[in-house]
Amino acid sequence: MNMLLHHVLCLIFHVVSSSQYGTETIETLMPNVKVVKVDLRIFTETQVPLLCGDSYQDTEVIWMKDSEREGQGNQIQVTVEEMMGGNYSCHNTAGDYLNHTLVLVQDIPSPNRMRRVLEKSHDADEDEYIRCLAKNYNGTFHCFWKKTTYRTSAVVALVQVGQFSGRNFSCSVHSDGAGLTCEDLDSCSFAEEVSRIDLTVYFRSNYLLEDYTVTPFYIREIVETDKIHITKVEGNTFQWGYPATWSLPCSYYPLTFQVKVVHARESCDSEKWVLLKETKETKFTVIHSSKRYRFCLRAKDELVDRPWCQWTDYEVKHQHKKH
Numbered sequence: 001m002n003m004l005l006h007h008v009l010c011l012i013f014h015v016v017s018s019s020q021y022g023t024e025t026i027e028t029l030m031p032n033v034k035v036v037k038v039d040l041r042i043f044t045e046t047q048v049p050l051l052c053g054d055s056y057q058d059t060e061v062i063w064m065k066d067s068e069r070e071g072q073g074n075q076i077q078v079t080v081e082e083m084m085g086g087n088y089s090c091h092n093t094a095g096d097y098l099n100h101t102l103v104l105v106q107d108i109p110s111p112n113r114m115r116r117v118l119e120k121s122h123d124a125d126e127d128e129y130i131r132c133l134a135k136n137y138n139g140t141f142h143c144f145w146k147k148t149t150y151r152t153s154a155v156v157a158l159v160q161v162g163q164f165s166g167r168n169f170s171c172s173v174h175s176d177g178a179g180l181t182c183e184d185l186d187s188c189s190f191a192e193e194v195s196r197i198d199l200t201v202y203f204r205s206n207y208l209l210e211d212y213t214v215t216p217f218y219i220r221e222i223v224e225t226d227k228i229h230i231t232k233v234e235g236n237t238f239q240w241g242y243p244a245t246w247s248l249p250c251s252y253y254p255l256t257f258q259v260k261v262v263h264a265r266e267s268c269d270s271e272k273w274v275l276l277k278e279t280k281e282t283k284f285t286v287i288h289s290s291k292r293y294r295f296c297l298r299a300k301d302e303l304v305d306r307p308w309c310q311w312t313d314y315e316v317k318h319q320h321k322k323h
Contacts, residue, residue: 025046029104029202030158032099032102033101033102033157034102036104037105037106038105040083040105043081044081045080048079048080048103049075049076050063050077050088052098052099053099056090059098060072061073061091062091062093063076063078064088065078066086066087074090080105083207084207085104086103087100087101088100088102104157104208107210115148116208116210118147118148118151119147130144131143132214134223135223135225135243137220137223141219142179142180143179143180143201143214144178145178147177155177155205156177157203157209158202159173159199161197161198163198165196166195168184168186169183170182197217198213198214198216199213200213223301225246225308227298227310227312228241228298229243229312230314236286237284238285238286238297239282240297241282254303255299255301255302256279257282257297257299258276258278258308259275260277260298261273261274261288262293263293264316269311274290275288291317291318292316294313294315295316296312297311298312
């Protein structure tokens with residue numbers, strides 16, 4: 001009796017799981033790529049229709065998946081269980097390739113949805129898995145992420161940017177797979193931004209698909225100056241210039257600099273500073289009696305409230321003059 005009840009319950013669960021999600025959960029991400037959206041917290045089976053092509057209506061078509069025969073006919077249905085998607089290719093009877101459809105599986109959105117591909121850094125906001133920065137106002141920005149230890153092989157499947165802003169972007173994924181760079185093809189650095197940039201990145205890990213959306217932003221909200229390069233040191237006098245990556249002319253994009261002097265054994269982040277001062281000049285003379293100290297320098301946009309860039313430091317070791 002207990003065994004019979006167990007089989008009945010399993011059958012009911014199977015029917016509910018299968019019928020809960022029909023063809024309405026299947027979306028086309030891009031040509032030749034279909035996405036089955038399911039709730040991965042429960043067992044699911046989804047019937048996915050595949051079409052080899054309208055031009056193959058009168059062709060004898062054979063479908064293959066991982067070198068195994070999957071079906072026959074120009075249009076067939078395949079069963080996708082949970083995350084078991086696949087790459088389905090169709091061929092003629094001679095074995096010639098005709099077309100293919102990649103079927104991916106995506107967990108349906110929910111507040112408690114588990115993230116498997118990317119992880120947040122310790123200082124990230126609640127929903128910040130991707131961080132974007134710009135080195136200037138020229139319309140180019142860079143985004144970075146960190147993969148989880150068990151999804152390091154995940155790759156970017158699609159980048160959607162500027163869809164809602166109406167701006168035209170070109171994006172490329174970095175060679176290490178840990179970020180991307182996007183360029184606004186219609187950018188004019190002197191023009192005021194009238195719309196925020198929307199960005200969504202889709203990652204594929206085997207046949208699992210996850211999307212990560214960045215909170216829409218203006219370039220001016222993500223600008224962070226490159227580190228400053230100290231060009232000349234004479235005694236206690238230091239000189240530097242604007243970063244090569246910064247927007248020109250400097251008169252239109254002015255920077256303000258922060259100078260900090262700490263003891264040689266301290267880091268630039270130390271609160272035990274000897275001198276702390278802001279300046280718009282690119283030259284500074286330290287008046288300090290110590291023979292050894294650390295000179296620290298950083299910059300930020302003078303007109304926009306953005307964080308300071310990383311410190312550049314120079315350790316001074318004056319030698320005693322011999323008489």
